Amino acid sequence: MGVHGSNDVVNAWKQEVLNSRGKDAEHTLKCCLDIERYAKEHKDAALLGFAYFYSGETYYLLNDVEHMFHNIAQAIHLLGQTGQWELIARSYNLMAISSVNKGNVSAAMDYYLTGLNYCRKYGITKMEISIMQNLGNLYMENGVYHEAQSYFEKAHSYCKSNPDVKENYVGLMASYVNLARCYMLQGMLDKTHVYIEKLDAECASYYEDIDILYVDCLKARYYHLTHNYVRRDAQIQEIVEIINKNVQIMEVFDDLCDFCGLMLEIGRDDVLWMIVEKLDRIVKNSGVINLQRRVISIKIKGYRKNQDNAGYLQAAGLYYELSEIMERENKDMIVNMLYVRSSLERANESRREMEAVNVKLLKQSETDQMTGLANRYRLNAYSEKVLDYCYEHRLPLAMEILDIDFFKQYNPVFDSFKK
Secondary structure, rough: OOOOOHHHEEEEEEHHHHOOOOOOOOHHHHHHHHHHHHHHHHOOHHHHHHHHHHHHHHHHOOOHHHHHHHHHHHHHHHHHHHHHHHHHHHHHHHHHHHHOOOHHHEEEEEHHHHHHHHHHHHOOOOHHHHHHHHHHHHHHHHHHHHHHHHHHHHHHHHHOOOOOOOHHHHHHHOOOOOHHHHHHOOOOHHHHHHHHHHHHHOOHHHHOOHHHHHHHHHHHHHHHOOHHHHHHHHHHHHHHHHHHHOHHHHHHHEEEEEEHHHHHHOOOHHHHHHHHHHHHHHHHOOHHHHHHHHHHHHHHHHHHHOOOOHHHHHHHHHHHHHHHHHHHHHHHHHHHHHHHHHHHHHHHHHHHHHHHHHHHHHHHHHHOOOOOOEEEEHHHHHHHHHHHHHHHHOOOOOOOOOOOOHEEEEEEEHHHHHH
């Protein structure tokens, strides 16, 4: 039986984790380790699940996928035992994003859908919106626009249901950008325009630099397609200015990759190579091979367009080497996925065994051991249900009471005991 972190020191550790997560990885991991030791000593499953989850989240931010999956797999089992459903949904979202970054779409889809099921079952709306946006993007990037649009529209509907909460405008902005992109990729520029207008009317007052960058990438492509080159060039200039402020451009990595494609089309090599240089440095530090490949892919297109054969051959060779590494990583990803699945299956087996024991105990508590008939407790519970039902539906109710003389001689258990 766990103490659930009632100790003041443990509560301080937990608060330290929440305060330092995403800011100081070393400190977060140290606090999680302290909590883990305490939780194991006091057999506190809820606390142990907390420690494993935030360790996994920290490893995710450090791009250490192996340790992330290891910790998250252990966390999910404990979080399920202790009803920490939001952390379970967040766990699946993290595993899905990691799978996308590694290029494993099928694993990502499985994780997203599992996380979405938890959100819907336990009413975790905020996380459900995030997962729906991520799922929509996964479909959109693979050209399945109808499914993508469906998820974006559901996310939009959820955000609009709470218009007074400022943080919902982040989700609302993402919904509008994603819907605009989805229609733009299908050549439906009139509908794209509708969502761009909604962005300006409903979300612009909340924009920070990273949000402006996110929206400007969309607008630059849209104005190019509608031949409004003056507006397009204005968006490009704004993007350059924001990037030079050293914002966290990895948050809009996909959008910047698409923007680089536009720069290739219109011959803005100055902007293209400036962005590629920044992305190249960031993805190398991240250690995520698939992201490195995407940046090199942009380089290859740039070298080929400019007929830079030396640069082209060097980039193509590096792309091939990274592809081999990525193939090995995908095998590791499958191993991690199987590890998570086996861990969950063990957890489900334990849960099923516990449920079977509880059913047996319940039956024993409501059954007379001598006769096998329902006892007084079962009769009282059943009678209350029947009375309530008859009262609600205005039905007559009759009860018959029998007194059977010499009943024990008809009881086979009692007879065998006498023999």
